[in-house]
Amino acid sequence: MNADELKAIKDTLENQDLTSAVGKIQDYLTKIDKVPLNIAVTGESGSGKSSFINAIRHLRDDDPGSAQTDVVECTMEPKAYPHPDYPNVTLWDLPGIGTPTFKADKYLADVEFERYDFFIIVASHHFREWLGQTNAADVFLISCHDLGLYDFNRLLHAIEKDLPNEKRHAFLLAVPTITMKILQKKKEALHTRIWMVSLLSGAVAAVPVPGLSFSVDVAILLSEIKRYYIAFHLDNKSLQKLAERSGVPVEELKAEMKYAPHIQFNAAGVVHLLSLFSRLAVLEGSAEFLFSLIPVVGSAIAAGMSFSTTYYMLNKCLKELATDANNVLMKALATAV
Template identity: 40%
Template sequence: MDSSFDIISTEEVKDIRAALEEGDLCTATERASKYLKDIENAPLNIAITGESGTGKSTFVNAIRGMNDEEEGSAKTGVVEMTEKPTPYVHLQYPNVTVWDLPGIGTPSFAADSYLQSVDFSRYDFFIIISSERFKKNDIDLAKAIQAMNKKFYFVRSKVDSDLHACKVRRTKTFNEGNILNEMRNNCIQSLRDGGITEPHVFLLSFLELDKFDFHIMQDTLEKELPEQKRHIFLISLPNISLPVLEKKRQAFKKDIWLWALLSGGVAAVPIPGLSVALDIGILVKAMKTYMNAFGLDEKSLKKLADTFGKDVNELKSVIKSPIVTKEINKELIITILKSAVIGGLMLVEYVVSTIPVIGSLAAGNISFRSTHWMLSGFLEEIAEDAVRVLTKALESPV
């Protein structure tokens, strides 16, 4: 199967292809609708655990794109603040929940009964955090998770603080790369000594999540999560770096053909003045989804500006898409479709042959082609705008 379709399983793609080959557009559309809903509603439960004082709650906030003082953030402190497994729902994606688990090894949560106490079965994977080398409690927990066929990953936290301390102490010999390798090798060796043969260890600073090993961790999770959970994980990531934005662009690019197939198969009302009928509501929903995920809505732009000490109008000034600055609704979509661009689309052969799962049936459907064209163009526009906005936010003051 073409890798561009790995947002859904091989069997699901075969189901849609079989319906199209039989000329049953209704069934193909129903299946596309179901798979889109499954993608949108796929639950993802991430467990954050480790010993007390390692920064678990700060990571819960950071991975949700929040700081420690925002309403709804996990409570942080110098002592263990979490007394029971506490769910923190993602602000934009309510089916994504990050669980702040109590510190392992505390009097209330002994290592030998920890997983039963926190109801391990509800989590998709565990992130075990330590602010120094991993200890017996961490290793015992990892072994227990492994025995229950769950995924786990090790995060070495507070890397920024340790680097700063090393820089102060090693004024002549300080080398960041060498020190990071020392940290990583030290963690890996302690885990191997404890019986973990191939540990995944990531060095992170929760105050600067985009630095160090965050992108390596992101790539690892992307490879190891199931299709639908991989998608929701990627699009729920905070927009903290250019690689994250590119991952989101690629993730959304993979579901455009499903939106287009759905638009081509539903009962749609013809647009006055155009010989085309498609579901405008589908376009509105998809485009709003893309815009919010890239952080180009008003609330996200204001938050980004505040985070980097910028004026929100300064960030808006680099946005080039005329759509982003307007309210996305049916009227706007109809206006765009009535432009000369759609007329040109009808005269030029649109390359749908690159979407083999659709076949000749949908390739001849102008609704499918129009929706695919419009969503593809919009996605590229806002992805580029998101890059420009983040680049502007990261600029140092002159």
């Protein structure tokens, strides 16, 4: 959240009411979840554009929906490849540079460069025409078969620093979690949402409707925990890919997880999960309702309880899932070394 957006919410809380502030937070969360990020990938035929697109989308070359590889360059117009987990993030396979149809001097205009947030130019051997005019500081050595090697972290940093806040957030969550540095950045990015969604929980708790707050809290927790789970690649399919890449049996990777195996993505599963952490989750519904019946002060107490409980639970969930992801990645990297 940029300084202006943060100030707007602070001013609303101080000068208006909680409902107005919650509305601003809901608008912001919707915006960052749906903000479009368009990444253009171009280069010479056979340079590995499609493999790069697949690697960023956390797909193997033979996975359904992957960009086609090992074919003669035949792209005559940009082709979109949405990210499978973050559909607002799209990678575009552009026609090759320097072909008879797409001359270097008119290339940007021909592919409508205004629609893209940034370009990645892929080369497998050496530079030619427009590609050869790039600054050496913007050249990165990447292995699409193992993004953890060479300059991938440096490439991410170069992209991040030039993107607006919301697009930077979208890009960071979408990239594969293949280094400890990326894992830590994802954890930090996800943590910034916690106070906002907790405030939404608190606003609902102030309404004296039996069971309403607890049901909303469960829905919020379910949505956010899914977000953590996807960002850290703790699902079975992602673990299988990591096992194949690292050579570590998937059962050994799963053995490193203490928290993720308990997660079931339904209301009952979330309630069970919360009960593992705190009695607050069990007491919250009845206590909030009783407090909310007390005019003004009671509503404030109920809202505070809901905010505190949701904030605590999300912090705990994020920390534990990040620890699981860290342990899994360490196991894979240790074996690879």
